[in-house]
Amino acid sequence: MRVVFLNSLEKKEDRKISCAAQVWIGEEDGIWRMGWNEVKDEEEQEHIWYEGVSWSEMLHVYRHRLVMKLSEGFRPVIEGIWDEKEDLHGRGMTAQKLVCYSELNGNEPLYLELCSWRRKKASSERKVPYLIASNRLLRLISVFCPQTMEELLQLPGFGENKAKEYGMELLEMTQVIERTTSFPLDWALLELDEETFRSWLYKQKEAKFRAEMEKFTTRRNVLEYINEGLCVEQIAIRAGIERREAVELLEDLEKDGYNTDHLIETELKEMPDGEQVAVWKAYEEMGDTFLKPVLQRVYGQEAAEGSNLEKLYERLRLIRIRYRRQRESVRSAG
Template sequence: MQIVFMNQLSKNSGESAEDFAQLWIGEEEGVWHLGWRDFGENPESADTIWYEGSSWNEMLGVYRHELAVKMGEGYRPLIDGVFHEETAVTGRNQEQLKLQYYSERHGNEAVYEELCAWRRKRSSLEHKAPYLLASNRLLRLLSAYLPQSLEELLQIPGVGEAKAEQYGPEILSVTSSAERSHSFPLSWVGKEIEEEPFASWLYKQKEIKYKKQLDRLRLRRQLLEGIADGCGLEELKERTQYSRREILEVVEELEKDGYIVDPLIQRELMDMPPGEQEAVWNAYMELGDLFLKPVLHKVYGEDAAPEGGLEMVYERLRLIRIRFRRENEGAGAIVEQI
């Protein structure tokens, strides 16, 4: 096997002792090998194989994720630069990340729970997904810094003029009732943070990000293999443990990227009458493919209760839309959140 990349990393494990490790990538007859060797207490320790396979992209995904895990544990490369360009943060972005880091360690849990309860109630009243009102990250920030005025509320990352105007009084009714020992502006936060724990936290965020990317990459591969094997949506669901809707979202991505997904479309539309398929196609021609609901209403009526249920109909609409977009490339549509 030919080693094409190697780097050494070290980790402080005590007052003076250090653990050393090597990260390496090798190639042999078209197969990529990615591994880690720890030279800590046992210098004869064997390699831990992180990846063996023919996909460069998947190997790279595993590399990023596993390296983020190790750097989150405190390992640092002796040859600087590896991974650095993807983790370095500066300026305003760094300030906001430090605010987030501090909030995760110093939030008021009672206030956070009260804010979550407010979000549930408000999202129910407005028929919106809770995350559209406020993310968990924003609620953590609010619970840690406890703004007491609109001016202070606007200093919290994620709160803009519109959100402050619409929800500010309700949020402040929760945050201003709690005691706080700090002040605004929040320029003091950076001085309270130790750099090494903060750096490890940043790598943990990268670990989460790369894990999602790797899972998505593996799902794409599983779906392509399943489609080639003649699987339908239900079989793909059993293979991947993802929902049918999540699978369809990735199938749309695959089609957009030029992969062949027609066998799946043909299988899923076998029981759909040709006249019904034509009606859906014509609705896309008339209304465009930006949203699914107008097409549903056009074909099935505004009080649609089609046989098989709305979920199955939406699946078919999306599958036909894949074909429609392929034949009308450049329409520039997006997937409606239903």
């Protein structure tokens, strides 16, 4: 096997190396292999992270698995193992450090009270809870317990508009709490250990890269299912996703040059030709950016509010794939 990448890492405890490791990538006869060799207490263990033909898939696995190790405390002996160097004192890090501190030093009773308030507020205002306040913002409020509007506005993510809407209600909950800290919050930045913060940052990346890897894997599986001749319902079940997600993924695959026409033809067999023509004409007249106007044009306002809505939107998406493909072909020919 030809090794094309190798780097060493160390994990320290009390400033002494407690564990050493190497991450490596090799290639042989078109097969990529990637692994992690770890030495602890003079015993070496090898873990194969990836073996396959896809360089792109391997990179997704590499980023996710490596960032897990970095979040555990491993650090590269030689810079370059990562595609970016963390500037822990750079612009924008203050907000991240305050979020980190709040997550590591939680005030669970007040946090749960704030969550209960948000749930009731979302229900009464018919809003998604996140639009009222994110979990992170509620964590910040629960840990730092602002007592005035000025202090509330010092929290990352809490702006003037949110202060006008919910500031007084939040202060009613925090002002009854006896706190031992004060504003401004420079003291929190000083208390936060740099290595602890770095590991926390890597944990945030881990969640992000895990989601990206899962998305990549789902995409690859869906392509295999399409080649097997499965229908949308079967693809959704095998991939473990909602039917709507499967159709939206078909749109993404078409944008990237994959032909899904056979599957689309199968799915549209039950749709009357006249209905398909009406949708096509609506796209020509109204454009294909937004689906709702096309839905209302073809099916009317009453149908657009009916129980069959998901099925109608699915048909619109499938025909839009064909419409965009033909439009692109005309442009290329021109």
